[in-house]
Structures are given as structure tokens and as C-alpha cells.
Amino acid sequence: xxxxxxxxxxxxxxxxxxxxxxxxxxxxxxxxxxxxxxxxxxxxxxxxxxxxxxxxxxxxxxxxxxxxxxxxxxxxxxxxxxxxxxxxxxxxxxxxxxxxxxxxxxxxxxxxxxxxxxxxxxxxxxxxxxxxxxxxxxxxxxxxxxxxxxxxxxxxxxxxxxxxxxxxxxxxxxxxxxxxxxxxxxxxxxxxxxxxxxxxxxxxxxxxxxxxxxxxxxxxxxxxxxxxxxxxxxxxxxxxxxxxxxxxxxxxxxxxxxxxxxxxxxxxxxxxxxxxxxxxxxxxxxxxxxxxxxxxxxxxxxxxxxxxxxxxxxxxxxxxxxxxx
Amino acid sequence: xxxxxxxxxxxxxxxxxxxxxxxxxxxxxxxxxxxxxxxxxxxxxxxxxxxxxxxxxxxxxxxxxxxxxxxxxxxxxxxxxxxxxxxxxxxxxxxxxxxxxxxxxxxxxxxxxxxxxxxxxxxxxxxxxxxxxxxxxxxxxxxxxxxxxxxxxxxxxxxxxxxxxxxxxxxxxxxxxxxxxxxxxxxxxxxxxxxxxxxxxxxxxxxxxxxxxxxxxxxxxxxxxxxxxxxxxxxxxxxxxxxxxxxxxxxxxxxxxxxxxxxxxxxxxxxxxxxxxxxxxxxxxxxxxxxxxxxxxxxxxxxxxxxxxxx
Numbered sequence: 001x002x003x004x005x006x007x008x009x010x011x012x013x014x015x016x017x018x019x020x021x022x023x024x025x026x027x028x029x030x031x032x033x034x035x036x037x038x039x040x041x042x043x044x045x046x047x048x049x050x051x052x053x054x055x056x057x058x059x060x061x062x063x064x065x066x067x068x069x070x071x072x073x074x075x076x077x078x079x080x081x082x083x084x085x086x087x088x089x090x091x092x093x094x095x096x097x098x099x100x101x102x103x104x105x106x107x108x109x110x111x112x113x114x115x116x117x118x119x120x121x122x123x124x125x126x127x128x129x130x131x132x133x134x135x136x137x138x139x140x141x142x143x144x145x146x147x148x149x150x151x152x153x154x155x156x157x158x159x160x161x162x163x164x165x166x167x168x169x170x171x172x173x174x175x176x177x178x179x180x181x182x183x184x185x186x187x188x189x190x191x192x193x194x195x196x197x198x199x200x201x202x203x204x205x206x207x208x209x210x211x212x213x214x215x216x217x218x219x220x221x222x223x224x225x226x227x228x229x230x231x232x233x234x235x236x237x238x239x240x241x242x243x244x245x246x247x248x249x250x251x252x253x254x255x256x257x258x259x260x261x262x263x264x265x266x267x268x269x270x271x272x273x274x275x276x277x278x279x280x281x282x283x284x285x286x287x288x289x290x291x292x293x294x295x296x297x298x299x300x301x302x303x304x305x306x307x308x309x310x311x312x313x314x315x316x317x318x319x320x321x322x323x324x325x
Numbered sequence: 326x327x328x329x330x331x332x333x334x335x336x337x338x339x340x341x342x343x344x345x346x347x348x349x350x351x352x353x354x355x356x357x358x359x360x361x362x363x364x365x366x367x368x369x370x371x372x373x374x375x376x377x378x379x380x381x382x383x384x385x386x387x388x389x390x391x392x393x394x395x396x397x398x399x400x401x402x403x404x405x406x407x408x409x410x411x412x413x414x415x416x417x418x419x420x421x422x423x424x425x426x427x428x429x430x431x432x433x434x435x436x437x438x439x440x441x442x443x444x445x446x447x448x449x450x451x452x453x454x455x456x457x458x459x460x461x462x463x464x465x466x467x468x469x470x471x472x473x474x475x476x477x478x479x480x481x482x483x484x485x486x487x488x489x490x491x492x493x494x495x496x497x498x499x500x501x502x503x504x505x506x507x508x509x510x511x512x513x514x515x516x517x518x519x520x521x522x523x524x525x526x527x528x529x530x531x532x533x534x535x536x537x538x539x540x541x542x543x544x545x546x547x548x549x550x551x552x553x554x555x556x557x558x559x560x561x562x563x564x565x566x567x568x569x570x571x572x573x574x575x576x577x578x579x580x581x582x583x584x585x586x587x588x589x590x591x592x593x594x595x596x597x598x599x600x601x602x603x604x605x606x607x608x609x610x611x612x613x614x615x616x617x618x619x620x621x622x623x624x625x626x627x628x629x630x631x632x633x634x635x636x
Contacts, residue, residue, distance in 0.1 A: 010456065025473050147552045147596075150552075150595070157583075157588075270557060282468060300462050
């Protein structure tokens with residue numbers, strides 16, 4: 001319990017730091033964001049909105065601490081203002097309509113990569129020097145060396161443009177009404193294949209090598225020799241004895257991966273114009289939509305911190321050594 | 326060839342205790358391959374102004390030409406020579422990667438050493454800051470920072486160092502901690518050596534291999550992250566670099582018009598450099614961590630006996 005409270009305290013500090021960063025950035029950066037935004041938006045913004053924006057971004061003349069208190073108040077009451085590029089939709093509404101797509105894309109890719117990668121790692125370490133162990137890692141490391149947005153471009157070109165097997169942009173076909181019908185789900189699935197595939201391809205090597213290296217360490221433990229001496233089936237020793245104990249680092253990576261789900265699919269989302277929070281963040285940046293930008297960054301950070309905290313709690317259950325520290 | 330010659334005196338896989346780190350590296354196939362690739366790229370970057378004199382982004386030919394004898398890698402939708410853009414692009418990409426790598430590793434060394442050496446409150450505070458930076462989502466933070474700062478090479482480097490140093494600090498801290506607890510450090514402390522001297526003369530030299538590994542990882546991060554940032558159009562789009570080449574390729578619809586030759590070269594170059602650095606990194610791991618190199622006595626599975634004996 002003490003461990004969990006300590007971690008909770010840490011995550012609260014981390015969250016406070018990111019909120020404060022979010023507060024300070026527009027105030028200390030060169031140029032006045034509101035004027036820039038006003039110049040860009042032309043007639044769409046009313047004077048009172050500009051006033052409200054100045055308040056929100058703190059470019060008004062009040063002292064910094066007063067702005068800071070206001071800002072904190074707004075954050076904790078969920079008032080993130082109104083999006084400029086999608087005026088007059090509130091920022092929270094824009095984000096909530098898009099985070100689902102990001103979770104779908106990133107979650108699918110993460111689960112597939114982690115499951116397949118760890119299995120490959122287990123097999124590679126178990127048959128050290130075997131076919132999987134000698135052939136796959138270099139290939140996967142090489143694939144993992146490509147910038148993943150570039151792999152996404154390649155997949156889009158090859159399977160989307162040249163072969164025409166999969167749709168190349170958006171999360172579902174334009175004009176299709178979102179509903180829980182087989183037609184719609186199938187359409188979403190087809191749109192998901194290429195973006196998810198590229199993320200899986202790039203990240204699978206890391207999972208495999210991580211698992212392989214821990215497995216090699218566990219394989220030389222005495223209890224494995226003991227299990228072998230008892231004449232247990234190799235498959236049982238591999239999965240129940242060796243792999244089970246080598247899983248812990250993978251659990252940590254899974255937590256980090258959960259964080260990556262929300263923020264990391266950004267480039268893939270951009271290549272495929274996939275309507276998630278990453279794609280939206282870039283649009284907000286390009287459209288100088290500061291309220292949306294800040295809201296998105298806070299949402300992504302909060303999601304990353306929450307995912308990591310959940311994994312910490314899980315970790316305490318899995319590894320008793322953490323509790324004693 | 327050289328590996329075979331050098332290996333001959335020690336045909337048995339037994340590791341001699343006095344075999345040095347450098348010798349281990351230059352007899353390692355992975356390290357040699359990686360270094361060869363890096364030397365080629367560095368040579369290309371240095372020779373770029375001689376090989377392709379003048380501004381590589383000027384328009385010299387018809388638009389969207391396929392690769393031919395005249396334009397080996399074809400031309401862009403604007404009519405620029407792709408080969409010239411790719412070779413010149415290596416300059417900015419390698420420079421940023423190396424600068425970011427050196428700077429993040431340097432900060433990592435300072436933070437890690439101070440954390441491990443002083444311990445107590447300083448360690449708590451530095452570790453807190455490091456962990457917060459590790460947790461902040463890197464790519465979204467990169468995008469936000471790049472959006473607020475004026476575009477330029479300096480901004481890109483600054484942004485990448487700010488988001489990239491924490492990982493190296495954590496790795497170096499844990500290594501420094503284990504050396505900090507060794508007797509020779511205690512002896513140095515007792516004999517009244519100054520803190521700076523103990524950190525940089527006693528502890529740091531014993532971390533050489535992990536510092537090198539961290540540096541390589543940071544350079545890979547720098548090159549990849551710069552490419553990502555520029556691909557999003559958040560770098561300085563007027564300079565020629567691999568990331569900007571990919572940005573323009575996407576912007577000019579190279580994918581949809583089927584001009585694969587415009588976006589393939591820069592991506593392959595980034596991957597080759599990253600792969601070469603990763604190879605050197607793995608080689609460093611293998612040389613310094615015998616457990617990864619030594620093959621365990623054959624298990625009950627028959628598949629690996631033959632291969633492991635050959636190794």
C-alpha cells in the first residue's frame with residue numbers, strides 16, 4: 001500500500017508538471033498566439049471570443065499567479081475552451097469524438113505486437129541458435145530501423161495504391177453511418193489493417209529481443225535444471241517455469257506501450273489521415289488552434305500517466321519484491 | 326577477411342581475460358558491418374558539395390522522371406534530382422543526429438553521475454525530474470514545442486535534446502550506482518578526493534561501454550525523431566535533409582502519383598544509418614556482456630546442438 005501511495009504521489013507530481021508546462025509554454029514563447037490566431041481566422045472570431053481566449057491562454061495583463069489559479073480552476077472543472085479550427089465545438093467534445101479511434105488503432109497494434117513478439121522471443125530463447133533465433137532478430141531490427149511513418153507510406157503505396165487491397169485513408173468509408181452493423185465493423189476493420197500493421201512491424205522486434213534476453217537469463221536458473229531433472233515436458237518448462245518468470249519486464253514495456261498507444265500513433269495517423277488524437281494534434285498545430293492543442297496534450301499526458309499507474313498496481317501483485325522495498 | 330585473420334590465434338571460443346574492449350569490437354562482425362556503413366555515409370556527407378556542387382534543391386530537369394542514366398534516382402514532382410537531394414540530405418540528418426546524441430548523453434552523464442554520487446536528496450530530486458521527463462509523451466511534446474518555437478535547425482536540436490535526455494540519464498544512473506558502491510570509490514572518498522574528480526576520473530571511465538551504448542541509442546533517436554518532426558512539416562522546410570525530403574514527397578503527392586523513387590531513398594538511408602548504429606550497439610553489448618554471447622550447453626531440444634557447436 002505504501003508503494004502504491006508513493007507511486008500515486010509521483011504521478012500527481014508528473015501531472016502537475018505537465019499542466020504547468022502547458023501553462024507556461026504559450027506565455028514564454030516568442031510572439032502572441034492570440035494575435036497570430038486572430039490574423040489566421042479572419043472574420044470567424046468575435047471580439048468577445050478573443051477576450052475569452054486571451055484569458056484562457058493568459059495573454060492578458062493580470063499577474064502570472066492569478067492567471068495560473070484561473071487556469072488550474074478551468075482544467076479541473078473540465079473547461080478547456082472552444083476549438084478555433086472547429087468553431088464553435090468545445091475542445092472536450094472534439095477530443096472525446098476522436099480518442100476512441102486512437103485507442104482502437106493503438107490498442108489493436110499493441111496487443112498484436114506484444115503477444116506475437118513475446119511468443120517469438122520465448123521460442124527464440126528456448127531454441128537458442130535455432131532458426132527463429134538466428135534469422136528473425138536481424139530482420140526485425142532492420143525493419144525496426146525504418147522510421148515508422150515511412151513504413152506506413154510504403155504500405156499505403158504498395159497495398160493501397162498499387163494493389164488496391166486496402167483503403168488508404170480515414171477510419172471508415174465516407175458517407176457510411178457509424179452503427180453496430182457487420183457492414184460498418186467490417187469497413188472499420190479494413191481501414192485498420194494498414195495503419196495497425198505498420199505499428200506492429202516496427203515494434204515487434206523490441207518485444208521479441210526483450211523477451212529473448214530475459215528468457216536466456218531465466219533459462220540458466222537452477223529451478224529450470226531442477227524441472228528438467230524431474231522430467232517435466234519441455235513445453236511445460238518453457239511456458240510455466242521459464243517464460244512466466246521472464247514476463248515481468250514485458251509487463252513494464254506493456255505499460256509504456258499503453259502510453260505510446262495514445263501519443264505514439266501520431267505519425268501513422270497523419271499518414272493515413274486516421275481521425276485520432278494524433279492527427280488532430282497536428283491539425284491543431286497547423287491551424288494555430290491553441291485551446292485544442294493544449295487540451296489534446298493534456299489528454300494524452302493524462303492517458304499516459306494513468307496507463308503507467310495501472311501497470312504499477314498490477315506489478316505489485318505480480319512481483320512481491322516490489323512490496324518489500 | 327580481416328576478421329578471419331584476427332580470429333586465427335584464438336580458435337577456441339574461450340574468452341581470454343585480458344582481451345580488450347576495442348579488440349573485441351574490431352573482431353566482431355556486427356560492429357565491423359555497422360562501422361563500414363557509417364564510414365560510407367559520413368564520407369558521402371562530407372563529399373556532397375564536391376559530388377553534387379551547387380544547391381541540390383534547384384530545378385534541373387523535367388518533373389517526376391523515373392530513374393534513368395541521367396538521373397539515377399529520378400526527379401521530384403518539382404524536377405529536382407533525387408540523388409542530389411538524398412546525398413545532401415545526409416549532412417543535416419547526420420549532423421543533427423550526432424549533436425542531439427552527444428548533448429543528450431552529456432546531460433545524461435551529468436545527471437546520472439550526480440544522482441548516483443551524491444545520493445539522498447539530490448538523487449531523489451534528479452530522479453523525479455528524470456522520471457517525469459521519461460513519462461511525458463515524447464512525440465506530442467515534440468510537436469507542441471516545435472509549434473511554439475520559431476522553425477530552424479537550432480529549434481529542432483533543442484527540442485530533441487529536451488525530450489531525449491531522460492532515457493540516457495536513467496540508464497547511466499543505475500550503472501553509476503553500482504560502481505558507486507565499489508570499494509575503490511569508497512577509498513577515493515576516504516582519501517579526500519574532490520567530488521568532481523571521483524565522478525569523472527574514477528566512476529566515469531568504468532562506464533565507458535554503457536556510455537557508448539547510450540550515445541549510439543541517442544544518435545539513433547535523434548536521426549529518427551528529426552525525420553519524424555520534419556516529415557510533419559515542423560522543421561525548417563527550406564533546408565535539405567532526409568526528413569524534409571520525405572515531407573516534400575508527401576506534400577507533392579509522390580505516393581498517389583506512384584513516384585516511389587522520391588520517397589524510397591531518404592527512408593532507406595535513415596534505416597541504414599539506424600541499423601548500422603544498432604549493430605554497433607549490439608556488438609558493444611556482446612563484447613561487454615558475455616552472457617549474451619556464450620551459448621548455453623545444448624538443451625534437450627536437438628535443433629540447436631549443431632548450430633551452437635558451430636558457433
